[in-house]
Amino acid sequence: MGIGHCSPVSNAKRKLPPGSPQSTSAKRRKPRLRISSLPNDILSSITSKLSLKEAARTSILSSQWRRVWSCRAYIDLSHHTVLSESDKERSWTGPRGIRLNRRKFIKSVGALLQQHEGVGTEDIRIRHNLCDRYAGHINRLVDYAIASKAKGLILELWAVNYGPTTVPYNFPLQVLDTKNSNLCRLELWFVSLSPPASYRGFQNLTKLCLRDVSITNEDVQRLLSEGNHLECLRITYCKMLTSLRIPHCLNRLKVLLVLSFPLLQDMTLDCGVPALHYRGSLIPMEFAAPLKLRKLSIELLTCHSALGFIFNELPATLPRLEMLSLSCTQLERVDSVSRLSKFRSLHHLILNWTISGSARGTTDILDLGCLLEAAPFMEKLELHMVMDHFLHKRYCHEDGELRSLPSCPHSHLSLAHISGFIGEKDQLELALHILHNATVLKSLKIDPWPRTANPIRARVKSENRLANGRSVALEFLCKDDYRNVVSVLEDVGE
Template sequence: MEGSNQLPSSASSQDEKCTLSQGYAIFQGDKTLRYSGPDLPKDIWHHILSLMPLRDAARAACVSRGFLCSWRCRPNLIFTKETLSLEQNRKHRVRKGDKTCAFASRVDHILKNHSGIGVKRLELSICDFCGIKVSSIDRWLQIAITPGIEEIILLLPSNYMEMYNFPLSLLFDGRGSSIQYLDLMYCTLRPTVGLGCLRSMAKLCLSDVCIMDDELVSLLSKSFALEELELRYCSEIICLMIPCLERLKCLTVFECINLQMIKSNAPNITTFSFYGDPIELSLGESSQVKELDMSCSDVPNFICYSITKLPYIVPNLISLTLSSVNEGINTPTVAAKFLHLQRLEICLEADKAMPPEYDYLSLVSFLEASPVLETFILSVYQYDMKHDSVSEEALHMREMPEHKHSNLKNVMILGFCSAKSMVELACHVLKNTTSLKSITLDTVYDCYDVDKIGRCYTTSAREIGECKPLTRQMILEAERGSMAIERYILGKVPSTVELTVRGPCVHCHDIRRAKTRF
């Protein structure tokens, strides 16, 4: 089987004598060995083979007629370059055209020998094969989409977005009534009015899909079981209108560049992720959103916008993550409150450098606006450092004694620098937070450190060399940040508070090899 384009279509004459209860034959040279496996019901054997990877299941079908029957009724059809053994081999380079032909040939062979019965999941990932014919994709879907199917994942190359129209007609006649998950990438979707074939669909993901406002409304209006909706790079959508879907809980909208408004009548959305330019947002008079993740990469001063607008739009937030590029205006003090907010994460990133006059201490306004806040994470990443480092002449630190944070327990500042206002922010937290349990000051913001567990030298889970590369200037600033912590902060940490200080990686951030710029 290894390296062969042909997967089993029939059992050999010797294998025909082997049933599931009789076991299977193993051939070693001229000898034939027989193994009597346990006498199990057919449905259990079918289930065992369904859990095996595609290639292993195909091999098993070569040694037993019973296994062959299971192969022909395999419920999970996952066609990727990995499952079809088309990974790039460094020793044997294969031309793209040959790999495309091999992919199409293997999928054709498998589906021609599949009974079409019992398919639960179909994943067709053609991202790396631009030469697949549209007629072949239609034929494969026609065979695999049968009554009872629950998941359809179709991932096409980018040039198919306007070229391939997903055949919704395949979902009629009861074949779409069992679908729970539909994931499409790089295609066109043109639902018709009154489409009611997806009444069991719980999750819908559309990425780089051509679908217009009214067409999406038509699709959603009949998807009464929908719980998760994810839209990525769908450029035809201008106004996203979400009907009254009572089960919808999670909404993700990512870089839909022409989107101007989101208006939702779904009463129970609790998790909302939005990435793009600021838009008109209406989530209902009493929004139930508890977790919000927002990023506006092309609009400056988004943090300032958020503290003035979001308390009115999403008043019941428990967790809030905000990402801003090129923040230049200090965060204002506002009367509005996030009355239920327990976790706040603010990510500041600058194309070049944060303005030297930017006041990190102004972020205390967010802490003040969140009376029950327990966790605060600040991440700062900048390519250049333009601020003035805190110095002996600047020993006088500003204090804001009127701002007390009685519930704050855990604080992390990633990308801690030597800017005076950054040092003042850390000192303020230590002095005005009576319930504080831990504070982490990391002089490097490592976006690869997703779990915030440390550099590669502090955990066996990561290999050496995986830390984010730093310029020489960044490493020098990290050292200045460490000196500022030691000089101005260390002595102010109460005995009841656990302080963690992290610096550059001793393996990855060697200043002798660091570049001046990337």
């Protein structure tokens, strides 16, 4: 390159002297944007998308980021959020790996909480394989939840590789019996509860969930006797309970869930609760204030007739029942019911009905037609059926004329949904009964796919059954659909 020949230099790369007009205007045109310049609420939202361990690492960026991470509203201290991938894999190496995994979890949680200021915490979840042997460590976590003024605590413990004599963690109820506690939501798994005689009850608690908790009948009474702020109570799989009584002082209770008690023999509701969900065997139930019960969900784990339960077992003292959901497996048909009760306030009925193979020869699905007469003001009807048997006969003209029940005009039913419709004769007869008698019907949805919440076996899912259900509905049901209210679903995703 000769003398005097200069290589071209673009203005973008030319350095300008500081303070020059061009340099000042360039700074005005291109302000330097940093993520730390965002408002704290947006930064908190960003860190909430990260795992707990990743969010804690942001504290090294600056003093501002330390405050952002420490204001995390939801703290999830679990196997997945605290441990590294190598630590998680170690738990698959047997009992020794599980013990090392447990120690690493306790150490990591302690290190994380030392960095957290406990400001703005709403909910804390502690989930790991721990028992009373680690009570000291669990106590520190519970104390942290109280000190951080958290409103929700989920203590989800379980016992693996401890042995049959494992003692569950004894939850210190006295921490709730103080003015320092802001807890209003509490969920306990695999703990033991022994409220002392001087226990004054829950001060602020509005939601209580007990799962696999070791507690006696008398201790449940003592525990709930002062819980007059409770709005939601859930008790699941408490193996020691044989009798359950919900005291009348729970006058603010809105939802009660009693699920899967292996030894429960009876239940008494001395309080008036608007919504009850029960799962278990058929047991006597007493309602001291039946007028308040509006929603009732029953999942029977023992085999029972659906109509037999509705008309013979369901208390006739529920005059304001608006929604009923019943799940059961039927082994035999009930030829007649002792009384055809009237449910004049019932607006929504859901029946999840599994018919076993031994009952199919005697069960007549057309019997369900009496529900139109029993609930004259019903507006929505859902019948979700599973035909749990090998023999299946698609209806055709050679099977004889279709039966019909006496006319029963229904002037309120507007929405009906029948799932598990596989084209059998009595299924078709029931659908026609609904179509002919529901005078204000707007939609009758026919779904060959079984939508029931009960487990569905592989043989129920056969494409042949689904195709038969669709073809029978299109050939025989849609022919009588003069109002164009019938819809036959084609795909399982609809």
